[in-house]
Amino acid sequence: MTKAIKQETMAMSGDEAIAYAVKQSDVDVVAAYPITPQTIIVEKFGEYVANGEVQTEFVCTESEHSALTACLAASATGARTFTASASAGLALMHEMLFVTSGCRAPVVMAIANRALSAPLNIHGDQSDSMAERDSGWVQIYVENSQEAYDSIIQAFKIAEDTNILLPVIVGLDGFTLSHSLENVKVLPDQTVLEFVGTRQLPNVLTHEGKEAPFRLDPEYPMTMGPVAFPNYYFEFKRQQDDAMKNALELIKEVNTEYAKISGRSYGNGLIDAYNLEDAEVAIVCVGSTAGTLKTIVDELRQEGLKVGLLRLRTFRPLPVEELRSALENVKVVGVMDKSMSFGGHGGAVFHEVRHALYDSEHRPQVVNYIYGLGGRDSSPIELRRVYEELFAILRIGRAKHIVNYLGLRE
Amino acid sequence: MTSQEWKFTTKAIAEKPDLFLSGHRACAGCAPATVLRLIMKGTRGPTIVTEATGCMEVVSSIYPYTSWGLPWLHTAFENAAANASGIEAALKIMRKKGKIKDQHVDVIALAGDGGTYDIGIQALSGAVERGHDFLFVLYDNEGYMNTGIQRSGGTPKGAATTTTPAGSVVPGKPERKKPIAEIMLAHDMEYVATASAYYWRDLVSKVRKGLEVNGPAFLHVFAPCPRGWRTDPAKSIEYSKLAVESCVFPVWESVKGKRQLSTPSKLIALAPQKKKTVMDYLKGQGRFRHLFAPQNAKLLDEMQRLVDEKWEKLVKNCDPA
Numbered sequence: 254m255t256k257a258i259k260q261e262t263m264a265m266s267g268d269e270a271i272a273y274a275v276k277q278s279d280v281d282v283v284a285a286y287p288i289t290p291q292t293i294i295v296e297k298f299g300e301y302v303a304n305g306e307v308q309t310e311f312v313c314t315e316s317e318h319s320a321l322t323a324c325l326a327a328s329a330t331g332a333r334t335f336t337a338s339a340s341a342g343l344a345l346m347h348e349m350l351f352v353t354s355g356c357r358a359p360v361v362m363a364i365a366n367r368a369l370s371a372p373l374n375i376h377g378d379q380s381d382s383m384a385e386r387d388s389g390w391v392q393i394y395v396e397n398s399q400e401a402y403d404s405i406i407q408a409f410k411i412a413e414d415t416n417i418l419l420p421v422i423v424g425l426d427g428f429t430l431s432h433s434l435e436n437v438k439v440l441p442d443q444t445v446l447e448f449v450g451t452r453q454l455p456n457v458l459t460h461e462g463k464e465a466p467f468r469l470d471p472e473y474p475m476t477m478g479p480v481a482f483p484n485y486y487f488e489f490k491r492q493q494d495d496a497m498k499n500a501l502e503l504i505k506e507v508n509t510e511y512a513k514i515s516g517r518s519y520g521n522g523l524i525d526a527y528n529l530e531d532a533e534v535a536i537v538c539v540g541s542t543a544g545t546l547k548t549i550v551d552e553l554r555q556e557g558l559k560v561g562l563l564r565l566r567t568f569r570p571l572p573v574e575e576l577r578s579a580l581e582n583v584k585v586v587g588v589m590d591k592s593m594s595f596g597g598h599g600g601a602v603f604h605e606v607r608h609a610l611y612d613s614e615h616r617p618q619v620v621n622y623i624y625g626l627g628g629r630d631s632s633p634i635e636l637r638r639v640y641e642e643l644f645a646i647l648r649i650g651r652a653k654h655i656v657n658y659l660g661l662r663e
Numbered sequence: 664m665t666s667q668e669w670k671f672t673t674k675a676i677a678e679k680p681d682l683f684l685s686g687h688r689a690c691a692g693c694a695p696a697t698v699l700r701l702i703m704k705g706t707r708g709p710t711i712v713t714e715a716t717g718c719m720e721v722v723s724s725i726y727p728y729t730s731w732g733l734p735w736l737h738t739a740f741e742n743a744a745a746n747a748s749g750i751e752a753a754l755k756i757m758r759k760k761g762k763i764k765d766q767h768v769d770v771i772a773l774a775g776d777g778g779t780y781d782i783g784i785q786a787l788s789g790a791v792e793r794g795h796d797f798l799f800v801l802y803d804n805e806g807y808m809n810t811g812i813q814r815s816g817g818t819p820k821g822a823a824t825t826t827t828p829a830g831s832v833v834p835g836k837p838e839r840k841k842p843i844a845e846i847m848l849a850h851d852m853e854y855v856a857t858a859s860a861y862y863w864r865d866l867v868s869k870v871r872k873g874l875e876v877n878g879p880a881f882l883h884v885f886a887p888c889p890r891g892w893r894t895d896p897a898k899s900i901e902y903s904k905l906a907v908e909s910c911v912f913p914v915w916e917s918v919k920g921k922r923q924l925s926t927p928s929k930l931i932a933l934a935p936q937k938k939k940t941v942m943d944y945l946k947g948q949g950r951f952r953h954l955f956a957p958q959n960a961k962l963l964d965e966m967q968r969l970v971d972e973k974w975e976k977l978v979k980n981c982d983p984a
Contacts, residue, residue: 281756284749308760310752315789319745322738322786326713326749329736332757334749352738451762460729469734469750471709471768476729478737485726 258514260438267398267430268293270437271363274405276301277445281332284312284323288342289375290427291365295337317342321349328358329477331468333409333452336360339427340367343381353420354389354493356478359412360420363405367427368627376628377427379539380592383601389493391421391500392569394539398435401425403517406445407507415455416499426541444514497570504567523572525564526579528554532561534643535580537606538589539565549637560640573609581613585643591625599656620652624659635660671868676704682732688722692896694860694886694903695719695802701863702800705870710769711750715743715778718809741782744790747772747797769874770797776817777807780841791850791879798873798880804888812891816841821962822950829953834962847881848917854880856916861904862927869916885912893949909944910974915981922981932978941967
């Protein structure tokens with residue numbers, strides 16, 4: 254690894270760290286609508302605009318639907334674009350999430366993960382972005398504010414790669430990360446600029462048979478967002494899935510490349526494995542809970558217990574191979590879900606991890622823990638109990654319940 | 664050339680190459696298709712068009728074919744104005760940063776009555792309030808024709824649609840047409856105008872004037888739909904004339920808050936004896952056939968009264984010059 258560049262340390266919340274990363278990434282258009290707990294991102298960015306610190310068109314739209322639409326249209330015009338949302342705002346964007354990925358517009362969006370109504374709840378869980386699992390967006394979830402900053406910079410590089418051209422969500426846990434002050438190391442502006450570069454557009458053939466950059470350009474008329482009937486629609490969708498597969502490799506490469514300039518990496522970019530090599534039991538989680546769990550793993554290891562942790566950083570595309578090779582020698586796996594799939598026998602992350610392990614030679618026992626909904630706190634004592642339960646399953650040889658609820662009144 | 668310099672003569676319009684091209688799959692007698700062709704005749708240079716989901720979007724962009732001779736974007740139904748916002752914002756900043764050619768590019772957003780009156784009004788109102796530089800053109804065929812002739816906020820009172828059929832108890836749509844151009848005028852827009860397919864020179868020059876405004880402009884174009892209106896496909900343009908002559912759809916323009924009747928309507932205001940009756944306009948339209956039944960005679964009278972009232976109010980609100 255080359256020597257990392259000298260970095261300034263700033264005290265920032267996750268939201269502020271994201272706004273700062275956007276400020277440094279030469280974004281052309283930011284269109285957004287405020288919603289708790291994402292608000293600090295747009296407020297901070299508004300400050301940058303007001304003080305002339307950015308060369309960005311900041312479009313304060315009248316809704317999230319229009320915010321994402323404006324980003325998509327700006328992206329189709331060739332611009333680098335960013336938006337941010339949460340909860341109901343993301344739900345209002347739902348239609349446009351599919352249109353954005355279908356138009357292959359590399360919009361980057363931060364989601365300050367928050368519960369969905371009803372009942373109304375402004376606190377953190379991952380119901381909002383988990384519900385958008387199949388919308389064709391790359392989904393990266395971060396553990397802390399530092400990673401939020403780093404991941405936004407990486408996201409532009411991933412989204413805009415001409416072999417990918419997919420929109421990217423960077424999810425950070427609402428309040429736990431969005432509003433908590435941390436020391437965040439920031440790269441010099443120039444270093445970020447060089448890393449993200451200017452947006453490259455692939456050349457495509459226009460209907461007039463001319464080769465031209467893929468964007469709305471009066472010199473090379475192009476019809477974007479057409480109608481496709483049963484004779485073509487399916488091929489469009491297959492290409493999106495292929496792009497997702499390409500993203501698996503690219504996310505790893507970007508993680509490595511970023512480590513060279515910053516000295517920071519997050520596992521291999523897809524998964525962050527912690528003490529898994531010889532682990533008998535392990536927890537899989539998404540987001541900030543990994544921080545607490547790492548401390549618990551350290552404590553239990555000191556007690557001589559073979560425990561490990563896998564933080565799933567990239568949820569879409571799902572790193573099936575990485576999950577399998579990291580977990581197939583673990584005997585019992587507990588998967589943590591901060592969202593509910595009503596009637597689905599477990600949460601989304603559980604479904605995906607269990608599915609990835611199905612073809613393993615030594616298929617581990619996999620159980621699910623649903624926790625923290627609507628911002629309910631999960632204490633270290635409770636999380637430690639999960640490891641104890643996993644050991645109990647290991648001893649008995651079977652689980653009493655496949656789907657379990659943590660910290661819930663029964 | 665500005666609208667003052669360009670005379671909008673038949674020759675000039677005919678000679679200008681088409682940008683909405685033939686080969687689209689619109690129905691026979693589709694006035695919106697004619698309107699779109701004319702709108703594109705009104706463009707003045709590099710232009711990007713964005714369109715809401717609807718008849719005209721569907722018939723013109725079936726992959727791998729296209730009828731668009733200029734860059735064109737469709738994303739969804741309710742957001743043509745938000746598309747325009749994004750395109751305009753991108754053009755502005757990328758031009759400033761030197762990422763694209765240093766030239767002005769016009770942005771036109773197109774939508775039908777659903778994409779304007781109803782599902783699209785939020786995005787439209789927002790984009791206008793933010794002051795994006797674009798022209799929004801509503802082609803109003805008075806119903807959700809693309810999905811099979813359902814009522815919209817732009818459907819007139821009494822019209823039978825598939826969601827407001829003429830029944831024995833309810834004779835067609837009970838509610839009046841939403842005054843969309845008045846609503847846009849209330850946004851204090853620099854340019855708001857109405858036009859009708861028959862008066863093509865008026866229409867083309869209004870497109871040009873709307874584009875010349877530095878900020879948002881709104882153009883409401885009346886465009887009959889023979890399928891939805893149950894009319895003879897050969898008479899679409901005739902109905903677009905009758906609507907103006909009967910004052911059901913007067914044509915006017917408002918520049919910086921000063922509203923004037925356009926020539927076809929002004930002539931009627933000056934010579935009221937030329938004003939045709941609502942009956943003249945309604946007859947022959949299948950969607951209003953039930954109104955001619957004896958039990959609905961009162962309704963016909965009411966419709967004439969409503970048109971008269973609105974017309975008088977409009978004439979009063981217009982600058983006489």
